[in-house]
Amino acid sequence: MRGPEPRGLVDTLFGPAHYGMRPPWWLVREAASVSAAAATAVILAGIVGTLSALPAAAAGTLASIVLCGALLYLAVIHSGRLLVGLVGVLGLILAFHVPHAVGEAVLARHGRTQDVVVTAVAHGGIRGSEATRRYCSVARADGTPVAVRLWRGCGPAVAPGDRIAMLADPGGRVAPRGLNPARSALGAVAECGLLMFAFLLLCFVTVLRSCRLDEGEGGR
Incomplete structure (x- = not known):
């Protein structure tokens, strides 16, 4: 007790x-x-x-x-x-x-890598901060937009119209992400x-x- x-x-x-x-x-x-x-x-x-x-x-x-x-x-x-x-x-x-x-x-384990087209680029976080991330809105090769924005692989040199790599689960259990080998x-x-x-x-x-x-x- x-x-x-x-x-x-x-x-x-x-x-x-x-x-x-x-x-x-x-x-x-x-x-x-x-x-x-x-x-x-x-x-x-x-x-x-x-x-x-x-x-x-x-x-x-x-x-x-x-x-x-x-x-x-x-x-x-x-x-x-x-x-x-x-x-x-x-x-x-x-x-x-x-x-x-x-x-x-x-x-x-299950992800598949595919190239997607960048349709727009936006900044997130505090403006002027070094920690500010760039977010890419992307679409698949057939023009279907991806529901989530990617920040991995969305570097300073990336512009609308460029292609970046995306890792996606065919089963749709988790949201797709940009590819980051590191x-x-x-x-x-x-x-x-x-x-x-x-x-x-x-x-x-x-x-x-x-x-x-x-x-x-x-x-x-």
Whole structure:
């Protein structure tokens, strides 16, 4: 049974973590279960959303909604507010990275490269910023417009009428993307794995530090 709410600034920010020399096994199991369930739910939501043909932003939003459930649980068990905030930030990064990693993996395995014609070029982001991207509206060889704009391969030298390469999934499960040889699917999946591990670890520590046990409760 969990004890009273956290007391003091340190307890509020980092959780009470009062249980003697080391946490009881039941608390370790709970921390492992909660962190694994949270990570699995966020990743599955991102995968399902992406493979349901949702745009990457929409799939990331779906995974973020699932993440809110995990954050609510952490708040209910009086986890440290700072740790919960860090879990939320890392979870959001993971939630929006999963759809991109899934898309990269699907296109790497099933994608087909085709040349498309640039019909218009637009700038995105803050004007005058070096980080501003160029977005190309493109059409297939038969004149059919592609629903999404491409930024990969849409370099400064590209103008309407030029041809650029596009990678598309014949099954239509993920949106087509411009071709970028420097960006590999393995790299995107590896980044996702590192984010997942960091999220698991931080969530585990957050739950572990959320408990203040009364005397005699440590062996439960």
